[in-house]
Amino acid sequence: MKDKYSVSNLNKFRQLREKGVYDKETVHKVLDAGLVAHVAFVEDGRAVVVPMIYGRHDETVYLHGARKARVIRMLESNDRICINVTLVDGIVLARSAFNSSMNYRSVTVFGTPQLIEAEADKLYAMKVISEHLMPGRWDELRDPLDKEVKMTGVIEVSIDTASAKIATGMPTDEPEDYEIPVWAGVLPLVSRLESLQDDDRLLPDVKASAAVRALQNRTL
């Protein structure tokens, strides 16, 4: 397996304080850290973007929704879609507005979507998505009911090409701006899963499992 995505006009980088990379390891790491993917498709000749829960295994991104949802029908009928996952890491306060920016990890995937028909494949994909969001939870829960599987539309997107863009660190100012007596630096943004809130209707003595407790205090 090649460890880099091919570079074309689709994913070539043009400018950067940021660092653009094509290596699969970095792309996978950002995809695995995110919670929401922004999925873009064409409907009636115009672009639509929808936030979706997702999961990844190897070179496939899985998406799901209600079988009858517009997004599932549209993804079925597009021959190539674009997915972006972005995690914001901070605001970069430079000595000018022009050089102010953000720190972030961002991945863009171009891929071919296909509706999964076979029930076993669908269940596998549903598990990948569930485990992405809530690792260890799938095996704690009852099996999906037949009607639930039928009501779920699952799309597999094979990654045709992808790229990651990572911006970190302090601002880069114009040389002469370093003489301006204005504060500059970074204001980090930290996204953290906080402590568990019990559902009102828990059965007596039911506690969160080790897998669920492990999710607490995790930063993205």
Next chain:
Amino acid sequence: MKDKYSVSNLNKFRQLREKGVYDKETVHKVLDAGLVAHVAFVEDGRAVVVPMIYGRHDETVYLHGARKARVIRMLESNDRICINVTLVDGIVLARSAFNSSMNYRSVTVFGTPQLIEAEADKLYAMKVISEHLMPGRWDELRDPLDKEVKMTGVIEVSIDTASAKIATGMPTDEPEDYEIPVWAGVLPLVSRLESLQDDDRLLPDVKASAAVRALQNRTL
């Protein structure tokens, strides 16, 4: 001014544990809380989605990038684009995978993009974007240089229609699943701007202003 967006096939809601709303106040509130917008456009007949910094004033969303960036050229040539801003508020752990989901605030905007040519309009839009990200910072910084304004491409997107989807609270399980002795509840995700990190090249005795310090510990 009407206080609701018109409902059409573009923005009509189909299903929900979530609450879909069309009122402008809610849409504006979510747009004003986010840091990154996902902007989708059509390029060579296919959808592309790009994360962008933005700002809003009234019924206009402003986007910017390098004047020569592909995204600015593409936005210029699309007659309608789609923008989504999503803030994730938590993971909803239900008693089944099927009913597990997320809490979030999400807004989708359909709008008409236009490149801003006049320098005064461009500067105004740049200020709106800067103030969205870093309130109070614009007046602390030196004025943008002519060449900086020239190198910046600014797009104004007038909102044609929009909608918000807000999901909050505890899982909704199947009636019979409440008998299963498995933990259920919510794991909130909190995104917080943390404490300021000084740039290495600050001049002696330069401290962060009150406006900058006010950004600390702000949650999104």
